Every structure is written in C-alpha cells, then in structure tokens.
Amino acid sequence: MTSSIPETFDAFAFSKQPDFHEPSVRQAFRKAVPLKTLVVYCYDPRATGIPEAVARALGEVHPGEVITGERGNKIASTTTLFEVVVAGGRAVDALRSVTVAQHLFGITNVAVVHHTHCGATSFTADGIIDAYRDEQGADISSLYERESLCISDYIESLKHDTGLLRASPGTPKHVHIYGFVYNIDTGELSLVIDDPGVQQSE
Ligand SMILES: [Zn+2]
Numbered sequence: 001m002t003s004s005i006p007e008t009f010d011a012f013a014f015s016k017q018p019d020f021h022e023p024s025v026r027q028a029f030r031k032a033v034p035l036k037t038l039v040v041y042c043y044d045p046r047a048t049g050i051p052e053a054v055a056r057a058l059g060e061v062h063p064g065e066v067i068t069g070e071r072g073n074k075i076a077s078t079t080t081l082f083e084v085v086v087a088g089g090r091a092v093d094a095l096r097s098v099t100v101a102q103h104l105f106g107i108t109n110v111a112v113v114h115h116t117h118c119g120a121t122s123f124t125a126d127g128i129i130d131a132y133r134d135e136q137g138a139d140i141s142s143l144y145e146r147e148s149l150c151i152s153d154y155i156e157s158l159k160h161d162t163g164l165l166r167a168s169p170g171t172p173k174h175v176h177i178y179g180f181v182y183n184i185d186t187g188e189l190s191l192v193i194d195d196p197g198v199q200q201s202e
Pocket residue numbers: 042043044047087088089115117118119120
C-alpha cells in the first residue's frame with residue numbers, strides 16, 4: 001500500500017525532535033533491545049535457517065517478540081540476535097553494521113556463517129571482474145579486495161572474514177567472533193573459527 005508523500009518525514013526521525021538529546025536517545029535504544037549477537041549470512045533463500053541454527057547454538061532469543069507501546073507504536077523487541085544478510089555472508093559487507101550495532105545496543109558476539117553450495121563458490125574473482133568489464137563496461141578490479149569477492153575455500157573465506165572483523169576498529173576487542181559453515185541440506189552448523197576476543201577489565 002502506498003500513500004501520498006508528506007512534505008517531510010521529520011516526524012519519524014529521532015534527531016529532528018525538538019527535545020532531541022543524543023545521549024538520552026542512545027540510552028533508550030540500549031534498553032529497547034537486549035542485543036547480544038550479530039549473525040552475518042547469505043541472502044540465498046535456502047539459507048534462511050541460519051539465524052535459528054546460530055540462536056540454538058549460542059542460546060539466543062530469536063526472533064523474539066516486538067513490544068508495542070501505549071500509543072500502539074512498535075517501540076522495542078525481546079530478540080537478542082540481529083541478522084546481517086549479504087551475498088555469501090561475507091564480512092566486508094557487515095563491518096559498518098557491526099559498528100552501528102555496538103554503538104546503539106552493545107554486542108557480545110559476531111557469527112559469520114558461510115553455507116554449503118553457496119553461489120559465491122560458483123565464480124572466481126577473475127570471472128566476475130572480466131564479466132563486468134565485458135558486459136557492463138565497468139572496472140571493478142579495485143572496488144573490493146579480491147579475497148572478499150567470492151568463496152573458493154570455506155576455511156580460507158572464514159579465516160579471512162573473521163580476521164577482517166577482528167582487525168576492524170569498529171569491532172570492539174571484547175567481541176567473541178565465530179566462523180561457521182552451515183549445511184543447507186541437513187541444517188548442521190560446524191564451528192570452524194572460535195576467537196573469544198580480549199576481555200577488558202572494568
Ligand atoms: Zn550463498
């Protein structure tokens with residue numbers, strides 16, 4: 001359903017409210033969702049069982065329930081797990097989401113999940129770069145690092161992605177990073193990388 005476009009959407013932006021106070025809004029967000037874990041996985045429709053499998057493995061609440069406020073608007077959720085759904089479940093596309101999730105809610109875990117028979121294993125870095133040159137007349141050879149373009153080896157892709165997350169200043173040092181392979185036929189989750197991070201003293 002569509003409706004006519006209002007002159008402005010400011011009414012829906014926290015930062016446009018007359019009494020906007022950034023630290024208070026941030027505190028309210030932290031209370032609104034008890035987030036603990038981000039799951040990075042592929043947009044392949046066969047991979048939709050991944051967040052549930054990770055929730056079971058890590059003891060998370062997902063999808064949880066949306067909480068409605070007194071005025072009937074949706075104000076919070078009981079979930080402890082958010083999904084970051086990107087091609088191949090590659091970490092390169094999730095770095096900013098990790099940073100924002102930490103800022104708004106605080107996070108404890110990031111799970112990167114690559115799945116069996118993934119489309120990202122069906123082409124090579126050279127293959128996609130060449131195809132773009134020939135079909136789109138576009139040079140993407142330096143647009144992304146080659147290691148993040150496709151998956152040629154599941155262990156290597158998980159090592160790369162968990163390493164990329166660990167090296168990012170946007171990933172807090174205390175965050176536990178997991179790398180899993182998910183079997184789309186059996187639903188089985190195999191832990192490949194287990195990087196507990198560094199616990200900071202209070
Ligand atoms: Zn995939």
